Amino acid sequence: MNVDQASHLRKIMAKESRMTVTKKGPVHDDGPRVFSITSGKGGVGKTNLVANLSLAFSRLGKRVLIFDGDLGLANIDIVFGVRPQFTIAHVISGEKELTEVITEIRPGISIIPALSGDESMSELSESQKLTLLSEFETIENLFDVVLVDTAAGISTNVIYFNLAAEECIVVVTGEPTSITDAYGIIKVLYGHGAKRFKILVNMVSGLDEAKAVYYTLSQAAERFLKGAITEYMGFVPADAKVRESVIARAPFLEKFPESQAARAVAQLAEKLAVSPRRTDLDGNIKFFMQRLMRVR
Ligand SMILES: Nc1ncnc2c1ncn2[C@@H]1O[C@H](COP(=O)(O)OP(=O)(O)O)[C@@H](O)[C@H]1O
Numbered sequence: 001m002n003v004d005q006a007s008h009l010r011k012i013m014a015k016e017s018r019m020t021v022t023k024k025g026p027v028h029d030d031g032p033r034v035f036s037i038t039s040g041k042g043g044v045g046k047t048n049l050v051a052n053l054s055l056a057f058s059r060l061g062k063r064v065l066i067f068d069g070d071l072g073l074a075n076i077d078i079v080f081g082v083r084p085q086f087t088i089a090h091v092i093s094g095e096k097e098l099t100e101v102i103t104e105i106r107p108g109i110s111i112i113p114a115l116s117g118d119e120s121m122s123e124l125s126e127s128q129k130l131t132l133l134s135e136f137e138t139i140e141n142l143f144d145v146v147l148v149d150t151a152a153g154i155s156t157n158v159i160y161f162n163l164a165a166e167e168c169i170v171v172v173t174g175e176p177t178s179i180t181d182a183y184g185i186i187k188v189l190y191g192h193g194a195k196r197f198k199i200l201v202n203m204v205s206g207l208d209e210a211k212a213v214y215y216t217l218s219q220a221a222e223r224f225l226k227g228a229i230t231e232y233m234g235f236v237p238a239d240a241k242v243r244e245s246v247i248a249r250a251p252f253l254e255k256f257p258e259s260q261a262a263r264a265v266a267q268l269a270e271k272l273a274v275s276p277r278r279t280d281l282d283g284n285i286k287f288f289m290q291r292l293m294r295v296r
């Protein structure tokens with residue numbers, strides 16, 4: 001063990017002993033809550049939801065970190081019209097500190113570009129994992145909410161991001177293929193031990209369609225995946241302002257704050273903000289990172 005690792009371990013131990021004290025009370029200051037936003041099929045609105053949820057959370061006074069787990073395609077940076085230079089890979093290689101990689105894109109909203117599809121957080125060496133973990137400990141108290149924008153489908157990173165997050169939000173639209181693919185990703189995550197899923201229905205005409213989509217998906221999940229819980233989270237209507245805002249490279253909460261989609265997202269953020277934590281440990285960024293990298 002090298003000097004860095006030893007001091008890192010001491011830090012963890014000191015922290016653990018503090019934690020046992022704070023854990024006794026009902027109030028927990030366990031760092032940010034981590035929500036992953038995922039889907040079976042691409043193009044269902046994940047990235048736009050993450051970007052706009054981040055704004056909605058920040059309006060509730062929350063400090064938000066967006067963990068961009070879907071690099072390389074039209075993504076968070078595009079929605080916000082920014083271009084971060086560095087990714088977590090620069091932290092892993094030691095070229096940058098985490099705080100240099102995290103970019104504040106709006107007051108109270110920061111973004112961290114994660115890794116591209118062919119790089120896996122689980123395949124890092126032990127010392128790389130320790131470096132990354134101790135870097136993440138330095139930012140633990142800087143955020144209240146972490147939103148993870150995943151790629152669509154079932155690559156290793158997507159599975160790990162979803163398993164590591166406190167809550168996994170599955171975005172689904174009214175298209176039959178989207179419902180089938182949402183069931184597909186739920187099934188894969190269930191196969192890895194995940195049991196609870198929040199279902200967010202996007203691009204529907206209204207509550208009736210949203211409920212119908214949710215019902216179809218939850219029926220399948222609860223029937224074939226024993227013990228799986230699919231919780232209806234809400235819906236965002238199909239709204240032409242979303243596309244307009246994408247073209248304008250500004251989130252719709254900024255560009256069209258009175259639009260139906262903006263109101264719906266604001267409500268969803270309020271709902272998430274007051275939803276109970278699953279356990280004391282679950283929402284914590286450190287545990288998120290540990291699980292992400294499968295550190296034992
Ligand atoms: N609520 C909505 N109403 C209308 N169009 C939407 C809505 N949500 C997303 N879209 C459209 O879907 C496109 C894909 O969204 P995006 O967030 O990039 O999906 P994903 O990240 O899941 O691939 C957007 O460019 C936008 O045109």
Ligand SMILES: [Mg+2]
Pocket residue numbers: 046047048070074075150
């Ligand atoms: Mg996306």
